[in-house]
Amino acid sequence: MSPVLAGVLQLLALVVALGLAYRPLGDYMAGVYSSKKHLRVEKWIYKAIGANPNTEMRWPAYLRGVLAFSAVSVLFLYLLQRVQGSLPGSLGFSSIDPDQAFNTAASFVANTNWQSYYGEQAMGHVVQTGGLAVQNFVSAAVGIAVAVALVRGFARSRTGELGNFWSDLVRGTVRILIPISVIGALVLVACGAIQNFSGIHEVGQFMGGSQQWNGGAVASQEVIKELGTNGGGYFNANASHPFENPNGLSNLFEIFLILVIPFALTRTFGRMVGSLKQGYAILAAMGIIWLGFSALMMWTEFAHHGPAFEIAGGAMEGKETRFGIGGSSIFAVATTLTSTGAVNSFHSSFTGFGGGITMLGMQLGEIAPGGTGSGLYGMLIMAIIAVFIAGLMVGRTPEYLGKKIGTREIKFAACYILVTPTLVLCFTAAAMALPTPPHSMTNTGAHGFSEILYAYTSGANNNGSAFAGLNADTQWFNTTIGLAMLLGRFLPMVFVLALAGSLAEQKPVPATVGTLGTHKPLFSGLLVGTILIITGLTYFPALALGPLAEGLAS
Numbered sequence: 001m002s003p004v005l006a007g008v009l010q011l012l013a014l015v016v017a018l019g020l021a022y023r024p025l026g027d028y029m030a031g032v033y034s035s036k037k038h039l040r041v042e043k044w045i046y047k048a049i050g051a052n053p054n055t056e057m058r059w060p061a062y063l064r065g066v067l068a069f070s071a072v073s074v075l076f077l078y079l080l081q082r083v084q085g086s087l088p089g090s091l092g093f094s095s096i097d098p099d100q101a102f103n104t105a106a107s108f109v110a111n112t113n114w115q116s117y118y119g120e121q122a123m124g125h126v127v128q129t130g131g132l133a134v135q136n137f138v139s140a141a142v143g144i145a146v147a148v149a150l151v152r153g154f155a156r157s158r159t160g161e162l163g164n165f166w167s168d169l170v171r172g173t174v175r176i177l178i179p180i181s182v183i184g185a186l187v188l189v190a191c192g193a194i195q196n197f198s199g200i201h202e203v204g205q206f207m208g209g210s211q212q213w214n215g216g217a218v219a220s221q222e223v224i225k226e227l228g229t230n231g232g233g234y235f236n237a238n239a240s241h242p243f244e245n246p247n248g249l250s251n252l253f254e255i256f257l258i259l260v261i262p263f264a265l266t267r268t269f270g271r272m273v274g275s276l277k278q279g280y281a282i283l284a285a286m287g288i289i290w291l292g293f294s295a296l297m298m299w300t301e302f303a304h305h306g307p308a309f310e311i312a313g314g315a316m317e318g319k320e321t322r323f324g325i326g327g328s329s330i331f332a333v334a335t336t337l338t339s340t341g342a343v344n345s346f347h348s349s350f351t352g353f354g355g356g357i358t359m360l361g362m363q364l365g366e367i368a369p370g371g372t373g374s375g376l377y378g379m380l381i382m383a384i385i386a387v388f389i390a391g392l393m394v395g396r397t398p399e400y401l402g403k404k405i406g407t408r409e410i411k412f413a414a415c416y417i418l419v420t421p422t423l424v425l426c427f428t429a430a431a432m433a434l435p436t437p438p439h440s441m442t443n444t445g446a447h448g449f450s451e452i453l454y455a456y457t458s459g460a461n462n463n464g465s466a467f468a469g470l471n472a473d474t475q476w477f478n479t480t481i482g483l484a485m486l487l488g489r490f491l492p493m494v495f496v497l498a499l500a501g502s503l504a505e506q507k508p509v510p511a512t513v514g515t516l517g518t519h520k521p522l523f524s525g526l527l528v529g530t531i532l533i534i535t536g537l538t539y540f541p542a543l544a545l546g547p548l549a550e551g552l553a554s
Contacts, residue, residue: 007326026267140228231341318349341464356547
């Protein structure tokens with residue numbers, strides 16, 4: 001079987017698996033967030049934290065819950081790292097330095113999981129399992145909760161109430177993420193991923209020295225790392241490490257985990273607003289972009305340019321032979337079109353255009369299908385922009401799902417789409433202009449610029465993957481990328497929840513013959529075009545200086 005055919009078959013198998021999971025998972029999640037009943041374990045949690053799950057919240061109260069919970073999480077994770085040297089199960093590792101502890105705490109709470117450290121050389125079992133893995137669950141649940149709040153804004157009328165944050169947080173964790181993670185961890189263990197609490201041990205003599213390996217609860221952390229679109233690996237090699245991702249089957253399963261909740265949430269959206277066709281329209285837009293990027297990435301990496309590429313069957317530099325170009329390309333697109341950031345290959349070693357595709361995927365806003373929750377609310381924001389543009393074309397007040405999109409709603413949507421580009425471009429410009437940050441670049445020229453552009457694109461868009469050539473463990477990068485992650489995560493949520501509150505207060509507008517059919521293929525095409533045009537106008541100059549210049553020169 002040719003490598004190209006193997007890659008295409010993997011993509012088709014993935015599409016089939018996602019299709020089979022789409023309806024049951026989407027309907028189940030809609031039921032979770034619509035149910036009035038509380039499980040016994042959930043009642044214990046509400047009692048422990050002093051929350052009343054039956055109290056409805058307006059958007060300011062919902063936002064305060066999101067920010068308060070996240071602030072406490074950052075503080076807890078920061079302190080846990082700072083005292084690691086005194087904790088049992090630390091494997092002899094010392095406490096984490098203040099700037100790196102801040103960066104890591106911000107990273108995992110913001111669902112980014114950017115790592116400026118070597119996991120197997122810095123974090124013990126307590127921090128990995130009791131700190132990082134816990135944040136993998138709850139940060140993903142926060143994202144889904146905010147998305148559900150926006151969906152309620154569309155579904156409700158003449159009220160500003162968006163549900164209860166604490167109830168949404170607990171239900172997302174207890175009823176969705178934990179059950180799937182238990183099953184997924186068993187699958188990964190069956191594939192060969194490790195799951196233990198062993199210490200550091202030598203495995204042999206190599207090149208005159210010994211090789212030391214850590215154990216760890218890897219399978220359980222790996223599954224929520226992918227399922228919650230987190231991305232932080234137990235080991236520095238991330239999903240290219242055989243303990244995390246042993247073979248081709250586990251690789252395909254991990255890609256499935258990355259994509260399944262973001263895609264299924266479109267059905268949850270359709271079910272909750274009372275029109276499955278609206279969910280299908282959003283799904284179609286996500287699917288077109290994802291399949292298009294996957295095909296483009298495989299074409300770019302399989303293209304033969306010279307004898308070395310022909311012998312290897314394509315651009316094999318930086319890729320694991322057990323995954324090949326197909327498995328690596330599909331994984332790279334899945335992880336950068338979502339907020340996952342896990343990697344099974346080095347994106348810095350991709351072709352110039354291939355590296356540009358990974359960056360562009362993040363710069364779209366990671367909405368195809370995007371992160372757990374963040375992908376859905378990001379796509380709905382773009383849908384509002386699309387109907388506004390359509391309204392301008394025909395001279396009609398734009399409407400979406402029976403709600404008028406007026407000045408207030410457009411201001412919230414515009415602020416949302418401006419946050420991350422501002423962070424990315426300003427921090428990149430500062431890093432290139434100052435004398436010290438460029439010293440962290442491994443490469444010079446266009447590729448060196450791409451390393452820094454990629455880093456801030458990854459941080460501000462809450463992705464977490466790296467170009468693998470930048471030394472980001474410096475005070476400058478730990479601090480600025482940490483700030484980019486926090487601002488890129490929580491500032492957009494402010495505008496999302498404000499928009500949800502504004503929509504929920506409106507009364508429904510009846511559809512007429514002049515109403516744009518947002519459930520039809522025409523609207524899906526308009527939505528895809530709007531996303532590509534807005535992203536292109538925003539980032540093209542920066543991309544031209546980095547990956548485009550490198551790709552054209554090669």
